[in-house]
Amino acid sequence: MTDGHDHDGDPSDDRTPGVPRLGRDEQPAVYGPDYDDAAERPVDPVSRADCPTEAAGEPVADGGESAGGAPSGLQADGGTAATGGDDLDPANYDAVDVFDGGALDLRDGSDSCYKCTSCDTSCPVAEVDDSFPGPKFQGPEQWRLKRKEDHDIDASITDCSNCMRCDDACPSSVPLSQMHNEARGEFVAEQMAKLSTEYVRNRILSNYRFFAAIASKTPRLANFVTGLGVTKWVGEKLLGITSEREFPDFAQQTFREWWRDRGGARVENPDERVAYFHGCYSNYNTPEVGKAMVRVYESFGYEVMVPPQKCSGTPMFANGMLDDARRHAETNVESLVAAIGDGADIIASCTSCSLSLRQEYPELFDLHGIDDVAEHTFEALEYLRIHEDIDAALADADVDERAFAYHAPCHARNQGLARQAIEAFDAVEDVTVEDVGDSCSGISGTYGWKAEKYDYSMEIGAEMFEHMEAAEGEVGMTECPTCAMQMEHGTGYEVQHPLQLLEAALVD
Numbered sequence: 001m002t003d004g005h006d007h008d009g010d011p012s013d014d015r016t017p018g019v020p021r022l023g024r025d026e027q028p029a030v031y032g033p034d035y036d037d038a039a040e041r042p043v044d045p046v047s048r049a050d051c052p053t054e055a056a057g058e059p060v061a062d063g064g065e066s067a068g069g070a071p072s073g074l075q076a077d078g079g080t081a082a083t084g085g086d087d088l089d090p091a092n093y094d095a096v097d098v099f100d101g102g103a104l105d106l107r108d109g110s111d112s113c114y115k116c117t118s119c120d121t122s123c124p125v126a127e128v129d130d131s132f133p134g135p136k137f138q139g140p141e142q143w144r145l146k147r148k149e150d151h152d153i154d155a156s157i158t159d160c161s162n163c164m165r166c167d168d169a170c171p172s173s174v175p176l177s178q179m180h181n182e183a184r185g186e187f188v189a190e191q192m193a194k195l196s197t198e199y200v201r202n203r204i205l206s207n208y209r210f211f212a213a214i215a216s217k218t219p220r221l222a223n224f225v226t227g228l229g230v231t232k233w234v235g236e237k238l239l240g241i242t243s244e245r246e247f248p249d250f251a252q253q254t255f256r257e258w259w260r261d262r263g264g265a266r267v268e269n270p271d272e273r274v275a276y277f278h279g280c281y282s283n284y285n286t287p288e289v290g291k292a293m294v295r296v297y298e299s300f301g302y303e304v305m306v307p308p309q310k311c312s313g314t315p316m317f318a319n320g321m322l323d324d325a326r327r328h329a330e331t332n333v334e335s336l337v338a339a340i341g342d343g344a345d346i347i348a349s350c351t352s353c354s355l356s357l358r359q360e361y362p363e364l365f366d367l368h369g370i371d372d373v374a375e376h377t378f379e380a381l382e383y384l385r386i387h388e389d390i391d392a393a394l395a396d397a398d399v400d401e402r403a404f405a406y407h408a409p410c411h412a413r414n415q416g417l418a419r420q421a422i423e424a425f426d427a428v429e430d431v432t433v434e435d436v437g438d439s440c441s442g443i444s445g446t447y448g449w450k451a452e453k454y455d456y457s458m459e460i461g462a463e464m465f466e467h468m469e470a471a472e473g474e475v476g477m478t479e480c481p482t483c484a485m486q487m488e489h490g491t492g493y494e495v496q497h498p499l500q501l502l503e504a505a506l507v508d
Helices: 107-111 118-122 124-128 135-145 155-159 165-169 176-190 197-206 208-215 219-226 229-239 255-261 279-284 287-299 314-318 322-341 351-364 370-375 380-387 390-395 420-427 451-470 481-491 498-506
Strands: 273-277 303-305 344-348 377-379 402-406 431-435 475-477 494-496
Touching (some): 107 176, 135 155, 165 176, 197 208, 208 219, 255 279, 255 287, 273 287, 273 351, 279 287, 287 498, 314 322, 314 351, 351 370, 370 377, 377 380, 380 498, 390 498, 451 481, 475 481, 481 494, 494 498
Parallel strands (some): 273 303
């Protein structure tokens, strides 16, 4: 085990998360100030109507140049000059607002897009759904061209699955997923009918934690009812939730109930503390993942804290329910900041949860302490690989011969964690972990649960299914609970979390 590490929040140390910074972190604070006086607004390029040459009706030939050598009526940066000649005195400019930026102005990010279409070619939805215009339109085009008062957000924004692969693909660090999230939130708030089936269905899927908390009170009854064919039929006919999928079972004992019954932490170590953000699924459906996390970290001498928490907001972002997401974020940030103050780093076993805390929270909300939360958040295996000699610990592990087909979730790839499980378990004798390719699983949280998206989700996941079946192992492995659902649904394989293999290898 390594020496004790500091918790001073220094972003230059080796604990800095592997989330790409350039571009996204250059964006101004979200939900920024509303300017009451036009004089307070940042200076925008002037409109072409302010060019005296054009206003007077004098034509400007395409490609023509002024005496000064620059195209007539244009500034060097592509704006419109206040004079037709080579007198480009900024004092003559009359700044106007070309776009109504709203609460979040992403024009700077839009201007970074040079239409290379890397985002479109990486988008799994665009590949299977011909009606979906792709991330470039949903992001830069939406903000650059569709933000005038006479244009609404295009309804196709709700077809985005929020896999965020476009962020990873963009060579210019355009904040694509941030644009998508904000546009989707505006569309749902202002244009989607609140009594429509789609809105009600999406609200239910987004707030899974609320319904899971109720179901977990009587898990056997809940599992029986959700397993009935008539329940699935009604869900599809009335709400548009696909009947093709099996509802996940609710655990007989939630993770938090187990944590309470065991008496909390069994290791006290103020020098090495972690705060576990377990998320909804590990609490209500797969508490064995949370238990594995606790036991593995305690085996390395860490004191584990389990602070009060709500949903990370991932399904809410994907469905444009930003008000719901903010309410949950307020609770999470407050409790996680307190844990950081007690010397803890934040550990998540779900890569969507860690990405939400690291990236989407600071992009979309202006809560106090939110940057500290982002800076101190890590995925569970990632953190151990940074601070502990995992290779040495696993080299002596005695594990029965096993072979796994590993899928790296899209939200793991966004954090630079695509191969961590492959690399971590390479040192374990008799254990084979085979990467089944870089395709998206297709379920993308709630996307694959929508009746109209089910076929698309299965078409997206077909490559992963094929690779899994060709792999040596017949047990799947992934860090994402919904990817695990899709893997099991498409192949019938049992699926485990890397933490469960770590527990088997390291904990007696």
